[in-house]
Amino acid sequence: xxEVEQDPGPFNVPEGATVAFNCTYSNSAxxxxxxYRQDCRKEPKLLMSVYSSGNEDGRFTAQLNRASQYIxxxxxxxxxxxxxxxxxxxxxxxxxxxxxxxAGTRLxxxx
Amino acid sequence: xxxxxxSPTHLIKTxxxxxxxxxxxxxxxxxxxxxxxxxxxxxxxxxQYYREEENGRGNFPPRFxxxxxxxxxxxxxxNALELDxxxxxxxxxxxxxxxxxxxxxxGYTFGSGTRLTVV
Numbered sequence: 001x002x003e004v005e006q007d008p009g010p011f012n013v014p015e016g017a018t019v020a021f022n023c024t025y026s027n028s029a030x031x032x033x034x035x036y037r038q039d040c041r042k043e044p045k046l047l048m049s050v051y052s053s054g055n056e057d058g059r060f061t062a063q064l065n066r067a068s069q070y071i072x073x074x075x076x077x078x079x080x081x082x083x084x085x086x087x088x089x090x091x092x093x094x095x096x097x098x099x100x101x102x103a104g105t106r107l108x109x110x111x
Numbered sequence: 112x113x114x115x116x117x118s119p120t121h122l123i124k125t126x127x128x129x130x131x132x133x134x135x136x137x138x139x140x141x142x143x144x145x146x147x148x149x150x151x152x153x154x155x156x157x158x159q160y161y162r163e164e165e166n167g168r169g170n171f172p173p174r175f176x177x178x179x180x181x182x183x184x185x186x187x188x189x190n191a192l193e194l195d196x197x198x199x200x201x202x203x204x205x206x207x208x209x210x211x212x213x214x215x216x217x218g219y220t221f222g223s224g225t226r227l228t229v230v
Contacts, residue, residue: 004153045221087154101146101153101154102153103152104153
């Protein structure tokens with residue numbers, strides 16, 4: 001089993017749709033969580049951190065469920081510019097920071 | 112504030128050769144991590160350097176080695192290149208503490224990567 005698993009995708013949605021990505025992690029000692037966005041042939045960029053209480057940034061909402069070892073990202077009112085790969089990232093924080101990336105979920109937003 | 116810069120941007124090597132990739136960390140960051148990203152996969156952690164010492168290593172063979180310099184820039188060296196080493200190599204800098212239990216982490220800033228092709 002992979003340490004961080006994401007929905008395989010791709011997700012194809014029309015503009016204006018709401019889309020949710022899920023991510024599970026296997027190490028219960030994991031300490032910090034992030035969502036990154038990666039455009040085609042570009043580097044990953046931090047989208048948002050994920051806090052236990054849940055957090056929102058404009059159209060994006062991230063949630064963490066430590067008991068179920070589950071992270072989610074919700075995108076409301078999808079834009080064409082949201083088309084990218086979304087990477088779930090878990091930091092185990094043991095013995096030097098070891099950050100584990102999921103394989104990513106590709107999102108295509110269509111006009 | 113300068114970002115993370117990597118060089119070269121693209122590189123073609125033949126099997127068996129050695130390669131050195133370079134990374135300048137973002138101003139104020141003291142930790143550098145290296146990742147390998149194969150096509151269609153997420154980045155895989157190679158190793159991390161903090162204050163010139165290796166501070167964690169992923170599942171990569173010893174022919175992958177690195178250095179961090181006093182100015183926090185870093186090099187990734189790969190010996191005896193194999194075809195499967197073809198990938199995007201990403202450097203990420205961060206400001207992080209060190210040691211078990213120190214969970215301070217401000218996220219990572221990535222460079223644009225070096226695309227290595229081994230033929």
